[in-house]
Amino acid sequence: MKRLLKYLHNYRKESILAPLFKMLEAAFELFVPLVIAALIDRITDFSQTGDRSFILKCFALLLILGLVGLVSSCTAQYFAAKAATGFSKELRHDLFAHLLSLGYPEIDRLGTSTMITRMTADVNTAQNGVNMFLRLFLRSPFIVAGAVVMAFTIDAFSAGLFVGVVILLFLAVGLIMRSNIPLLKKVQTKLDGVLNLTRESLSGARVIRAFTLEEQTASHFREENGDLSRIQQKAGRISGLLNPLTYVMINLGIVFLIRLGGIRVSNGALTTGQVVALYNYMSQILLELIKFANLIVTINRALASANRIGDVFEIPSEDASGDPKRQQDLPRNTETPAEAAGTDRKDKTAHIEFRNVSLRYHENSDEVLTGISFRAEKGQTIGIIGGTGSGKTSLINLIPRFYDATGGQILIDGTDIRELDRTELKKRVGIVPQKAVLFSGTIAENLRWGNPGATMEELDEALRLSVAEDVVRAKGGPDAVIEQNGRNLSGGQRQRLTIARALVKKPEILILDDASSALDNMTDLKLRTNLRELSANPTVFIVSQRSSSVMGADLIIVLDDGEAVGMGTHEELLKTCEVYREIYETQFKKEA
DSSP: OOOGGGGGGGHHHHHHHHHHHHHHHHHHHHHHHHHHHHHHHHHHHHHHHOOHHHHHHHHHHHHHHHOOOOOOOOHHHHHHHHHHHHHHHHHHHHHHHHHHHHHHHHHHOOOHHHHHIIIIIHHHHHHHHHHHHHHHHHHHHHHHHHHHHHHHHHHHHHHHHHHHHHHHHHHHHHHHHHHHHHHHHHHHHHHHHHHHHHHHHHHHHHHHHHOOOOOHHHHHHHHHHHHHHHHHHHHHHHHTTTTHHHHHHHHHHHHHHHHHHHHHHTTTTTTTTHHHHHHHHHHHHHHHHHHHHHHHHHHHHHHHHHHHHHHHHHHOOOOOOOOOHHTSSSOOOOOHHHHHHSSHHHHHHOOOOEEEEEEEEEEHHHEEEEEOOOOOOOOEEEEEEEESSSHHHHHHHTTTTTTTOSSEEEEEEEEGGGGHHHHHHTEEEEEEOSOOOOSSEEHHHHHTTTTTTHHHHHHHHHHHHTHHHHHHHHHTSOOOOOOGGTTTTTTHHHHHHHHHHHTTOOEEEEEEEEETTTTOHHHHHHHHHHHTOOTTOEEEEEESSSSSHHOOOOOEEEEEETTEEEOOEEEEHHHHHHHHHHHHHHHHHHOO
16 A cells, blocks of 8 residues: 555645544534533532623634534535545556556456456445545544543543443454454455456356356356455344444443443532533544544555555566566577678578577466577568467567567567567557457548548558558548447457558568458458558568468468478468468468
């Protein structure tokens, strides 16, 4: 929580004024029982004295105390709410920016549902904790301590009862909180699981219906939700002991107080008004301790959420400087100076070169890529083909450093990519991912993501090259609105527009990761023909499971279980690579 307190720096004034006004309200509240005591005693003697003016003054004073207390309370609430909402605004902004800065491995480890929970529920819980802390954390102890002190000013003998009750109440509250706080942390963890299951079920609703698994999915959800409910109920039952236990203790204390007060009134040591004042102070202690106990629950929930948010901030981001902290653990060039001097000049000027590259997603996991080496010159088209899970996407994800190689080197123009500025590297790369993702807005807005200053002529050219002109015409032009995630478009239309978006960027390196899987053969052929007309002459990587998509490439890399089992042109691989030949013959027989 300490590292999150910096988000209150811009609200220091509000963070100070809110508790001060709450303590001012509490001070006025502590004077009320004294005024009532004097009023009761004077009313008791009214038949003898007939002093009506004193009674009116007491009523006026009570009204003033109430109004001033109300104004103080509203002012405190205003400042506390302003500080808490400002805190959550800045925290959520930084958290979102940090999540966007994380690399693929960190995002894979966190999971989407966890990130959403941190951004929403955890930030809201932390905001509520800040609000309650500013309003009550000083007020409640001040009222309890003040009530005990005021009781001593009235009657020290009776005040001893206050001390005993307060000690017992604090012990009861402490034991309940000690049992309840671990359960509240479990609730947050279980909530992550329920949110993850809900997200999966909603995003995969069509698949669930296609396999008629509605009942099984609902049963799984009932089981997870039941576990969450059981933990919440257990935590609720323990929290539910708080109010009855404190009420019993306070009411027993009140019974003893009234009994003791009655005896001392009979002895002339106390007046009736003083007994009523002591009763009011005891009631104030009861209410404030209940508020304080609930505040402790809220603060502990906020602390648990703050720690979960802090854990996200602890994850190192993929910064623009190349993340030297992570580079320390990565392999460097293992060539000796003599070996480097003897390296062919062409190796040094190759546009992109993989040197014995390997990849593990986690430290103890198996290698998903092993010993990949090849060279791509500027303007060449590199085809990457293989079965599902062979490592095609993993390979091309290394180029923009979505993942860092755990072995070997990747060089661009002779420079290790780990020595390049991340932002500049990504500006040189245009990527069309496997899943075509578009955002709500106009077609033109989506196309300009990589080049905000692109002219309409550049957009039209990119649409022509990506065979997407008919899509734009059918939707009414570049200013036509795309719904969230492009749901008002077909799969093929989304793919063509994402290709156009990458082309508008005019990258040096263009990566098409199975980007034509939803296109028919004629459209796919036209697209590949158009890519050869690109004026920027980029190095193109085409990842596909269809041999027809890569057969015209200058170099085809055949992957099988993370290893390069063949490299060459289409004709060479038909003769030398059994895996490629099987893929080719299977697909063309199927098409025939």
